[in-house]
Amino acid sequence: MSRILIASDSADLRGKVATAAGAPVSVIAGTALPAGPPQLFQRLGAGAPIPQVVVIDTSTGLDDALGLSSRLSAECPGMAVVLVTDQPDALALSALRAGACDVVHPEAEVPEFAEILRRATQVAAASAPQNLADGAGSGNGDSRGRVISVVSPKGGVGKTTVATNLAVGLARSAPHSTVLVDLDVQFGDVASALNLDPEHTLLDVVRGPAVQDSMVLKTFLTQHQTGLYTVCAPASPAEADDVTSADVARLLQTLASEFRYVVVDTAPGLDDHALAAIDQADELVLMTSLDVPGVRGLRKEMTVLRDLAIAVDKRHILVNFADPRSGLTKADAEATIGASLDLVLPRSKAVPVSVNQGLPLLQSDTRDPMTKQLRKLVDRFTPAPMRPAPTAAPVTVGGRHRLRRKRVKA
Ligand SMILES: Nc1ncnc2c1ncn2[C@@H]1O[C@H](COP(=O)(O)OP(=O)(O)OP(=O)(O)O)[C@@H](O)[C@H]1O
Ligand SMILES: [Mg+2]
Structure with missing residues (x-):
């Protein structure tokens, strides 16, 4: 033939x-x-x-x-x-x-x-292209991009807000080099947060012709006006079962060979898809709300990840909804988690407005304390020689390829 x-x-x-x-x-x-x-x-x-x-x-x-x-x-x-x-x-x-x-x-x-x-x-x-990564993304001599997974133990803490803004911010610094994957397979709302009407979704990129070739896969992605590529969640929650963790692993690996940044939004907790996203991550954004249940939940999640001996090169701990009137301080949260916080995101009225409009703060450049913090988040992933290196704490074992799982507990 x-x-x-x-x-x-x-x-x-x-x-x-x-x-x-x-x-x-x-x-x-x-x-x-x-x-x-x-x-x-x-x-x-x-x-x-x-x-x-x-x-x-x-x-x-x-x-x-x-x-x-x-x-x-x-x-x-x-x-x-x-x-x-x-x-x-x-x-x-x-x-x-x-x-x-x-x-x-x-x-x-x-x-x-x-x-x-x-x-x-x-x-x-x-x-x-000699190397498809050059066409879409990495072009930095390193043929593999970085997978950045945004996870949290509890729902509603701002993962999607952070993932969409991070992805838009990275896409603006490196157009056509960033892809955002919605792995909240049942109820993902990345499409709505970005005001997208996807023709194809996660199911189309883990099944059929998109699987066999990365160039074909790219044609199944949905493009956002900032140049960001997206893989949106399936239209129906029932379709979630058709996506396995092996599918997720293969998809993220392929995307990392094509794009400089692969940002992954996840569902709350540690379901199979979130675990696969963590497994494949080079960098992990761990999120919680600044309240007692949220902070305790994050401590538990970090303990579970440690027990599973899951580790990534870098982790970034973020607390959201910081509010001076809540009675809980950054120091309190750090004492409970047993690690320093990398970024504190304030509660802001601009966030729900931007979510409802489908216009991320880093796209509209709305002047707001939250926008400022989100820019700092983007800076942690973009090379900037004048900027001090991120203070992400080292974790037990390094790298996706060096990932080891000593024992797996349910
Ligand atoms: N800093 C903030 N200030 C005010 N509202 C916020 C802030 N961050 C997020 N929100 C609002 O909180 C709600 C939940 O945010 P988001 O959807 O990003 O959380 P999530 O962790 O992705 O939720 P889920 O676990 O259900 O996927 C949204 O309505 C969003 O507008
Ligand atoms: Mg979400």
Whole structure:
């Protein structure tokens, strides 16, 4: 099987392309053209080779063909598009603007098709990223990005608020290099916090064609206007069971090979998905509210992680909802947790407003004490030579790859 795909209703044309390719080609025929890369990969099915050259017959619909060409060119590095049209000269400029590398008449002879396919294959090879991390993200010489998981023992302490702001803040410092994954699989609200209407969700990226190739996976992500990529939670809580911890581990590893920063929002507690997110984390953001049950809960969670011998390179302990009138001080919290707090986030009226608007504080740049603290959080993950290194306390064992689990207690 060649890595050439022909989208055409014409058996003649399909046959000619296969003959010119000198090997069987993948075929999409019979119905309307796929709207974009995810639909194209879904039509091809899991296991089909990822095409290097896509030949689109414009007679199935010129606008759709140009639209598909534009999206393939923009979203699929390492893929070249050839348009087939009975008016190659008239279409040349539109084809160029739609990112196609060539246009050809359907009546062209097989040798001409063969030459066009050969050139298109070269164009595709030349545009293929050496290392996909360079295209999307890391570009820092280190081929693997950092997985930052935001966790808490209790619900409603501000994980989603922090995860979305951190991700937006990182995306603004390094556009197209950050992905946010909503691992609150049942009731995740990242999409709402970012005012997104995702076409694809977590289920689509752990199943089907997205699993086999990181470039395909990227086309299933939802893009936010800041350049942040997101994997939103499934629409229905019932679908949560279909996502296993092995799926989560594989997804986070793949994303870390593509993006500089992989921020993970989780459900409260230590369910399987949260544990997988912790397992894969290079850095852990541990959160609690500044109240007695919250602080005690965090101490318990840290004890459990220690017992499980789960550890990461760095941890960042955050308390949220700090309020001078609560009667609980930073020192009280530190004494209970047995560790120093890395950041204290104030209770702020600006937060619910931003959540309700789907506009994170670090996107709107609202002047507020919470915004200031969130910027400090982002600074802990971005390189800044003039800034002192984060004071994250060292943990028992280092690194995701060095993660050891001595014994696992339920
Ligand atoms: N510093 C803050 N000041 C005021 N309100 C806040 C603050 N942080 C979060 N909130 C509000 O608290 C609520 C819970 O926040 P968020 O959804 O971020 O918590 P969560 O830990 O993700 O919750 P869950 O565990 O249910 O997923 C939201 O309505 C949010 O607007
Ligand atoms: Mg949440």
